[in-house]
Amino acid sequence: MKTTVSAIVLSAIATVAAAEDKVTIEFAYPYSHLFDVTYEAMMPAFQEAHPNIEVKFRSTYESYEDGTNTILREAVSGNLPDVTMQGLNRQQILVEKGIAQSLEPFIAKEADFAKDGYHDAMLSLSTFDNSVHGLPFSVSLPVGYYNMDVLRAGGIEALPTTWDEVIAACETMKANGVKNPIFWGWNITGNWFMQALMWSQDKAIVENAAVTLDSPEALNALTQMQEIFTKCEMQNLEWKAALASFSAGEIGMMFWSTSALGAVERSQGDFELVTGPFPGMGEKPQGLPAGGNAAMLTSTSDDPRVQEAAWAWLKFITSGDGAAEVAKTTGYMPPNKAANEVILADFYTQNPNKQTAVDQLPLLRDWLAYPGDNGLAITQVIYDGIERIVTGDATDMQELQEELVEEVNDLLPNS
Template sequence: MKKCLTAIAFLLAAGTAHAEDKTITVEFAYPYSHLFDVTYEKILPLFHEKYPNIEIKMRAAYESYEDASNTILREAVAGELPDVTMQGLNRQAILVDKGIAKPLEPFIVREEDFAKDGYHDAMLKLGTFNKQVYGLPFSVSLPVGYYNMDMMAKAGITSVDQLPKTWDEVISTCGKLREAGVKNPMFWGWNITGNWFLQALMWSQDKPTMEGDHFQIDTAEGLTSLETMKSLFRGCDMQNLEWKSALASFSAGEIGMMFWSTSALGAVERSKGEFDLKTNEFPGLTASGPKGLPAGGNAAMLVSTSTDPAELDAAWKWLKFITSGQGAAEVARTTGYMPPNKAANEVILADFYKNNPNKETAVRQLPLLRDWQAYPGDNGLAITQVIYDGIEGIVTGEYDDMPELQTQLSEEVQDLLPSGN
C-alpha cells in the first residue's frame, strides 16, 4: 500500500511538472498505514486537483503514536524533519514544549473562511497550547464495543438493545458464551496506544488520570480501574493477544466481543468474515454509562524547518485540506474516526451516518469527550511503558493484588514525573 501511495503522489506530481513553473514538495509522515493508506488514496487526487503544483511526498508510516513521537524527536536532533506530521492527540505537547512544532496562528489569521470550516471547539482545543493553535485535529475517535451478533446469539443476545451496558454484564455474557462453546468470548483493548483504556476507566468515573504533575492511580477511582480490569480479564478468561492479532481474530469471527477504538471500524468492515457486525456504546461501571471518555486520534502539526514562504504556504495548504471539508469527510468514509469539523459532519456527511449506523456510535458519545492526557516532562514515553507493563501483568496473572499494584505503579510513575525528580 505504501508503494501504491508513493506511486500516486509521484504520478500526480509528474502530471503537473510541465504545467507549472515550480513544483513544491511537501514531506508528510503519518501513523498506522493499515488504517490510513486507503484514506490518503482518496484525499491525494482531490488535493492535487485543487493544488496541481504541490507534490506530497509520503514518508514511511509510523508504527504507532509512540513511534511517531520518538521518530520526530530523533529527526529534530538530526535535522531531518518532515514538513507536516501526524501526532497522537496526547503527544502534541512535547513537540510544542521543545519548539519543534510551529504555531499555526500566522496561517489561520490569513484565512477568511477558517471559522466557516466549522472546527469543533472541543476538538480544536486539543491542539491549543498557550492560547495558540499548534495542531489541527485530523481524526477523532472514542472507545466503543464491537459485537459479532452471530456469536452473541449463542448467549441469547439477538438485538442491539440487549447488548451489555456495564462491565459486570460483559463478564456475565462471557460466561454464557463460554458455556456455549466459545473459546475466546472477549478482547478488551488494554494495549491500545497511550494507556488509552486506563484513561477510559478513569474518565468513566469523571476522574482525570493526571492532575498537574500527580498520577492519580493512587485514588479510589484508580483502584476501581485496576480492579475492573482484573475482573474483566479473569471473568472472561481473556487471551493476551497482541493488538493486531486481536483485530485479525475478531475480524475472522473468532471473538464475540471486542472493546476498541472506533478508528478500526473501516478496517474491520473491509476484512471481516460473513457475520453480522454491530457496534454499541462503551459500557460503564454502572447502567448509566461512562461519565466521560478520552478523545483518541491524531492532529496535523507543522514541523517544517523551511524558511521559504512558498514552501511553508504549501505545507499549510496540505495541512488545512486534510483536516477540513472534503479531506475530513474521507476520514469518516474510510475509517471509523469522526471528522473534526462540522462542515464534514453536517454538510458533506449529512446522510452518511444514517446509512452507516455502526459509525454513528462514536458520534452519539461526543458529549462524553474528554482530554486524552499526556504525561508531563521528558519521561512521557517511559511512563507509558511502565503503565503498559503493569496492566500486562494483570492480563498474564503476574499481578493479582490490585492495591499492591496500585502502590507500585504510583511510586514508579511519580518518580518519572517532574515533581518526582
C-alpha cells in the same frame, strides 16, 4: 520542420519550468492499516486543486508513541517532515520543545477559515498558550464491537451495558462452547483504556501535574480490568492479531476504538457486525477520553513556497472535504463542523455502526499526556503493569497500584 522543432523546444522549456515550479513536501502519519485508504481517497482532489505540490509520504509510524519518539529523534538529526500527524495527547511536548510551529500566521491570512468548519471547540484541542499549533484531523471514542452470530450461538441476545454484564455474557458464551468470547483493548495506544475506566468514574488520570494512580478510582480501574481478564479467560493477543481474529469471526465481543471500524468492515467475514456504547462500571460512563490525531507543521525549510505548500496540505486534509473522507474510510469522527453538518448530513443515518461513537460525544473528555520529558516512559510503566494483570503475573491489585505509583512518581518532574 523548423516549426516542429520550435514547438518541441518550447514544450521542453515549459516542462522544465513546470518542474522547477513544483514544490515537494514530506508527510508522516501513523497506522497505515487505518489511514492508507483515507489518504488515497483524498489525493485526487488535492492534486487537482494543487497541481504544483507533490506530497512525499514517509514510512508510517507504528503508533502514536512511535510517532512522537520519531519526531523527537528527527528534530535532533535535522530530518523533520514538513507535516506530521500526532496523537492528540502527544502535541504538547512538541510545542514545548519548539518543534511544532504556531499556525496563527497562516490562519491570519485565511479569509474564510471559520466557514471551512474550523470552530473554537475543535481548535481548542490543539491550542497551547492561546496559539493554535495543530488542526485536529480525527476524533475517536471507545466502543463495543459485537459479532451477533457468535453471541446468539453462545446464548446472548442483548448487548451488555456494564462490565458485569460483559463478564456474565462471557461466562454464558463459554458454557455454550464459545472458545474466545472477548478481546478488551488494554494494549491500545497511550493507556487509553485505563483512562477510559478512570473517566468512566469522572476521574482524570492527571491532575495538577500529578498522576492520580494513588486514587480509589485507579484501584477500581485495575480491579475492573482483572475481573474482565480472569473471569472472561481473555487470551493475551497482540492488538493487530486481535483485530484480525475479530474480523475473521473468531471473537464474540471486542472493545476497541471506533477508529478501526472501517478496517474491520473491509476485512469482515460473513457475520452480522453491530457496534454498541462503551459499557460502564455499574452505570453509564460519566466520561470517555477523546482519541485521535492532529496535523502539525514541523517543516524546517526556509523556502516560503514549501511553508505555504505544507499549510495547503495541512489545511486540505482537515477541511470539510478532506475530513469527510476520514468518516467514510475509517470509524473516526471528523472534528470539523462543515464535514459533519453538510457533507456527511445523511452519512451516519446510513451507517449506524459509525453513529455509535457520535452518540457518545457528550461524554468526550481530554486524552491526557503525562507531565514532563518522561511522559512516554510513564506510558510504558503503566502498559507493563496492565500486561502483568493480563498474564496473571500480578494478582494483588492494591500491591500493583503501590508499585505503579512508586515507579511513576520517580519519573515525574521535580520528584
